[in-house]
Amino acid sequence: MKPPESDSTPPPTPDSALDDELQFHLEQRVAEFMAQGATRQEATARARARMGDVDQLKEYSGRIQARTARRHKRRMWLSDLRIDLRQGLRQGARAPALAIVAVLTLALGIGGTTATYAAVRKLMLDPIPGVDTSRLVRISRTNAAGTFSVTPSAELADAWAAGVSSLEDVAVFASREGSVDLGAGNEALSVGVMSPNVLSVLGMAPAVGRVFGPAETDVVVLTDAVWRRRFDRRADVIGRTIAIDGRPYTVVGVLPRRFTIPFVAAVSDSDLWIPRGADIFPHVIARVRPDVPDAQLRRELETVMHSLDGEGSDGEWRAKVSHPFDDVGATTRDSLLVLFGAMAIVLLAGCANVANLLLARAQVRRHEFVIRQSLGASRGRVIRQLLTESSLLALAGWSLGLGVARGCLELVQHLRPEAFAMLDGVSLDAPLVWWSLMVAATTSLFFGMAPALFAAGRHLSGQLRIETRSATADRGARRWRAIFVMGEVALSVMLLIGAGLLVRTLVEMQRAPLGFEPAGLYRATVVIPEDRYATQNARASVFSQLLDQVQALPGMSQATWSTGVPPEIGVSVGALQIEDRDLQPEGRTFLGFNIVSPAYFGLTRTPIIEGRVFGSGAASDNEIVVSQTLAREQWPGESAVGKRLRLSSDGPWSLIVGVAGDVTIPRPGAAGRSSPVSELIYSPFTASWNKGMLLMRHQPSLDGLPGLFPALTELAAAVDPGIKI
Amino acid sequence: MSRDPKDLLHGTLDALVLKTLSDGPVHGYGIARAIEIRTRDVLPIEDAALYKALRRLEADGAIRAEWGVSDNNRRARFYSLTARGRKVLQAETDTWHRFAQAVGAVLGKP
Numbered sequence: 001m002k003p004p005e006s007d008s009t010p011p012p013t014p015d016s017a018l019d020d021e022l023q024f025h026l027e028q029r030v031a032e033f034m035a036q037g038a039t040r041q042e043a044t045a046r047a048r049a050r051m052g053d054v055d056q057l058k059e060y061s062g063r064i065q066a067r068t069a070r071r072h073k074r075r076m077w078l079s080d081l082r083i084d085l086r087q088g089l090r091q092g093a094r095a096p097a098l099a100i101v102a103v104l105t106l107a108l109g110i111g112g113t114t115a116t117y118a119a120v121r122k123l124m125l126d127p128i129p130g131v132d133t134s135r136l137v138r139i140s141r142t143n144a145a146g147t148f149s150v151t152p153s154a155e156l157a158d159a160w161a162a163g164v165s166s167l168e169d170v171a172v173f174a175s176r177e178g179s180v181d182l183g184a185g186n187e188a189l190s191v192g193v194m195s196p197n198v199l200s201v202l203g204m205a206p207a208v209g210r211v212f213g214p215a216e217t218d219v220v221v222l223t224d225a226v227w228r229r230r231f232d233r234r235a236d237v238i239g240r241t242i243a244i245d246g247r248p249y250t251v252v253g254v255l256p257r258r259f260t261i262p263f264v265a266a267v268s269d270s271d272l273w274i275p276r277g278a279d280i281f282p283h284v285i286a287r288v289r290p291d292v293p294d295a296q297l298r299r300e301l302e303t304v305m306h307s308l309d310g311e312g313s314d315g316e317w318r319a320k321v322s323h324p325f326d327d328v329g330a331t332t333r334d335s336l337l338v339l340f341g342a343m344a345i346v347l348l349a350g351c352a353n354v355a356n357l358l359l360a361r362a363q364v365r366r367h368e369f370v371i372r373q374s375l376g377a378s379r380g381r382v383i384r385q386l387l388t389e390s391s392l393l394a395l396a397g398w399s400l401g402l403g404v405a406r407g408c409l410e411l412v413q414h415l416r417p418e419a420f421a422m423l424d425g426v427s428l429d430a431p432l433v434w435w436s437l438m439v440a441a442t443t444s445l446f447f448g449m450a451p452a453l454f455a456a457g458r459h460l461s462g463q464l465r466i467e468t469r470s471a472t473a474d475r476g477a478r479r480w481r482a483i484f485v486m487g488e489v490a491l492s493v494m495l496l497i498g499a500g501l502l503v504r505t506l507v508e509m510q511r512a513p514l515g516f517e518p519a520g521l522y523r524a525t526v527v528i529p530e531d532r533y534a535t536q537n538a539r540a541s542v543f544s545q546l547l548d549q550v551q552a553l554p555g556m557s558q559a560t561w562s563t564g565v566p567p568e569i570g571v572s573v574g575a576l577q578i579e580d581r582d583l584q585p586e587g588r589t590f591l592g593f594n595i596v597s598p599a600y601f602g603l604t605r606t607p608i609i610e611g612r613v614f615g616s617g618a619a620s621d622n623e624i625v626v627s628q629t630l631a632r633e634q635w636p637g638e639s640a641v642g643k644r645l646r647l648s649s650d651g652p653w654s655l656i657v658g659v660a661g662d663v664t665i666p667r668p669g670a671a672g673r674s675s676p677v678s679e680l681i682y683s684p685f686t687a688s689w690n691k692g693m694l695l696m697r698h699q700p701s702l703d704g705l706p707g708l709f710p711a712l713t714e715l716a717a718a719v720d721p722g723i724k725i
Numbered sequence: 726m727s728r729d730p731k732d733l734l735h736g737t738l739d740a741l742v743l744k745t746l747s748d749g750p751v752h753g754y755g756i757a758r759a760i761e762i763r764t765r766d767v768l769p770i771e772d773a774a775l776y777k778a779l780r781r782l783e784a785d786g787a788i789r790a791e792w793g794v795s796d797n798n799r800r801a802r803f804y805s806l807t808a809r810g811r812k813v814l815q816a817e818t819d820t821w822h823r824f825a826q827a828v829g830a831v832l833g834k835p
C-alpha cells in the first residue's frame with residue numbers, strides 16, 4: 001500500500017466505520033452502567049439516551065465524508081497535474097529541438113492570427129471596442145455620378161444638424177496644422193477642431209475632465225497619446241494653459257484612450273482638439289435615429305441641402321451617407337480576409353506540424369506508455385498526460401505569439417499604409433489577449449489529440465517484447481517521418497513568406513502609383529497677414545522673399561509655392577468650355593485644380609509629357625498645363641497643346657502649353673481602390689491669395705520635420721512676425 | 726463548513742478532544758470517559774456530539790484514525806493527534822485562556 005503523503009488527506013473511510021464504532025461505544029456504555037448496578041435493559045436505555053441523535057450524527061458524518069471526498073479528488077487532480085506538468089517540462093528538456101520548433105511554429109501562427117484578427121475587428125467587426133457604432137454615419141456631398149465626394153461647408157453642416165429630423169445628433173470636426181507650445185517651446189502638432197458633441201455622438205465620455213461647451217472658445221482637449229507622452233497622465237494637466245499659434249488655451253479634458261473616428265475617409269490624427277471656428281469644411285458624423293433607412297436619410301439631407309443657396313440647388317450635388325465599414329473598401333476588405341485566411345492556414349499548418357512532431361515523438365516514447373499502462377495507468381490518464389504536455393507547448397507558443405502579434409501591430413503602425421490609417425492605435429487589449437488564449441487552447445486540442453490517442457491506443461497494451469524486436473525496423477519509418485516533418489516545416493515557412501508578401505502587396509497597392517514622388521516631400525501651409533499685404537505685388541514679394549530664405553536652408557534641395565499637392569488639391573466645379581468647339585456641357589464638370597509655380601513639376605517629379613511648363617511672370621498668367629487624361633478625353637488623337645479652354649462662360653481663355661502625367665489620389669473611400677484624378681488643370685501661382693502651400697523637397701538624411709519646422713517658423717518670423725505657418 | 730448550532734460548545738469540545746489525545750491514541754468511548762472524568766461530569770456532552778467532533782477533526786486533518794484492539798480485546802477505532810492537530814490544540818488553548826481571563830476579569834474570581 002502507498003504510504004499517505006503528509007500533506008494530503010487520506011481517502012475517506014466508508015460509512016460502515018461509524019456503525020461499527022457506535023456499536024462498540026454502546027457496548028462499552030452498557031458495560032459501564034451495568035457495572036454501576038443497572039440491569040441490562042436500564043443500561044441499554046441510558047446508553048442510548050446518552051448517545052443522543054444518531055440519525056443526525058450519521059447525516060453530519062455523511063456530509064463531511066462527501067466534502068472530504070471532493071477535496072481528495074481535487075487534490076489528486078492537482079497532484080496529477082503537477083506530475084504531468086513536471087513530466088511535460090522534462091519531455092521538453094529531453095527533446096529541446098522539438099519543443100523549440102513546436103513553440104516557434106505555434107507562436108508564429110497564433111501571433112499572426114491575433115494580429116490580423118485585430119485588424120479585422122477594427123475594420124470589419126467592431127471599430128471602437130465597447131461602443132455601439134451601428135447607428136453612426138458619416139455624411140458628405142458627392143456629385144451625381146458618385147465619383148467625387150466633398151465635405152460640406154460649415155453652413156451646410158449646421159443646416160443639416162438643425163433641419164434633418166432623422167438625425168439624433170450631428171457633430172463636425174476637421175484637422176489643421178498648428179504651432180503648439182505645451183510648455184517646452186513650439187512644435188508642430190496636428191490640431192483638430194470639433195463641435196463639443198463629437199464624443200457624445202461617438203458614445204464616449206472624456207477620460208479626465210470634460211469636453212468644452214458650445215459657447216467656449218479658448219479651451220483645448222488633449223488626446224490620450226499627448227497626455228501620456230507629454231504629461232505622464234497627470235491629472236493636474238486640467239487647468240493648464242498651452243499656446244496654440246501663439247494664443248493661450250486652457251486644458252479642460254482628456255479624450256479616452258480608445259477615441260477614434262471610425263471612418264477611414266475621415267480618420268484623424270489630431271493631437272489636440274479645440275472648438276470649431278466657422279471657416280471650415282468639416283467632416284460630419286451623426287447618430288441616426290433607430291430604424292431610419294439610408295434612402296430616407298439621404299432624401300432628408302438633400303432636401304435641406306437643395307434649399308440652401310449655392311449648395312447645388314440645381315440638384316447636381318447628392319448627399320452621401322456612409323457607415324463605418326463602407327469606407328473600408330472592397331479591396332481592403334478582401335485583402336484583409338485573404339490575409340486572415342492565410343494566417344489561419346499558417347496556424348493550422350503549424351498545428352499539423354506540431355501534431356506530426358508529437359506523433360513522431362510518441363512513437364519513440366511507446367515504451368514509456370506501455371510501461372505506464374501496464375503499471376495501471378488508465379487510457380484516460382495517459383491521454384490526460386499528453387494533453388497536458390501539448391497544453392504546455394500551446395501556452396509557451398501563446399505567450400511568444402503575443403509578442404509576435406504585438407510586433408506585427410507595431411510594424412503596421414510603422415508602415416502606416418494609407419488604407420490602414422484606421423489601425424493607428426490598435427494594440428493588444430484584453431479582449432484580444434483572451435481571444436488569442438482561446439485560439440491557443442483550441443490549437444492545443446487540435447495538435448494534441450492525435451498523439452494522445454495514439455499513445456493510449458489499444459495496440460500498445462500488448463507486449464513489451466514487440467518493442468525490442470521492432471527497434472531496427474522502426475528506423476526506416478522514423479527517417480520517413482523526419483522527412484515528412486521537415487517538409488511540413490518548409491511548407492509553413494513558405495506560407496508565412498507568402499503571407500508576408502501579401503502584406504507587402506497590400507501596402508504597395510495602397511501606395512502606388514501616385515504619379516509623383518512623395519518621399520522626401522514636405523509641405524507647409526503659410527498664411528500672411530491680409531491687411532499688411534493687400535496688393536498682389538506685396539504678397540508676391542513676401543512669398544518670393546520667404547522662398548529664397550527657405551531654399552537657403554541646409555539640406556533643402558528644392559522649394560516652391562503652390563496651393564495644393566495631392567491628395568489636397570482644389571476642385572473646380574463649372575462648365576468647361578473649349579474654344580472653337582460647340583461643346584454641349586452635360587451639366588457641371590468636376591476638374592481637379594491646382595495652382596502651382598513652374599518648379600512644382602520638377603519638385604514633385606510630376607512628368608511633363610508634352611509641350612512645356614508655363615513660364616513665370618505676368619505674360620504666362622493665362623497659360624495652363626492639363627493632365628494626360630483630360631487632354632486625351634477632349635482632344636482624342638490630336639495634341640492638346642496650343643488649344644484654349646475656360647471654366648466659365650465669361651472668363652478669359654487659357655492657353656494649354658503642356659500636358660502633365662496623371663497623378664493618383666489615394667481615395668480608399670470610393671471603390672476601395674485608389675482612383676486617379678483623371679482631369680486636372682494646373683495654372684500658374686500668382687499670389688492672388690494670402691495663403692500658399694510651401695512645398696519642399698528635403699534631403700532624407702536630416703530627419704525631416706522635427707528640425708524643419710522650427711527653422712521655418714524662425715525664418716518666417718524674421719520676414720514678418722505676422723506670418724503663420 | 727458551518728457548525729451545527731446544537732453542538733454543545735463545539736470549539737471547546739474540539740479542544741477537549743485534542744487535549745485528551747495529546748497523551749496518546751484513544752478510542753471514541755475512551756475519549757468520552759476521559760473527558761467525563763476530568764470534567765467530573767460537569768459538561769453534559771452527548772456521545773453523538775463527540776463523534777461529530779471526531780469526524781470534523783478527522784476531515785480537517787487534525788486527528789487520524791486507525792483500527793486497533795481495545796483493552797477488552799475488541800476491535801475499536803483509535804484516534805491520534807497529527808502534527809496539524811497539535812498546532813490546532815495550541816491555538817485553541819491560547820484562545821481559551823485569553824477568553825477565560827477576559828471573562829474572569831469582568832466577573833471576578835469565585
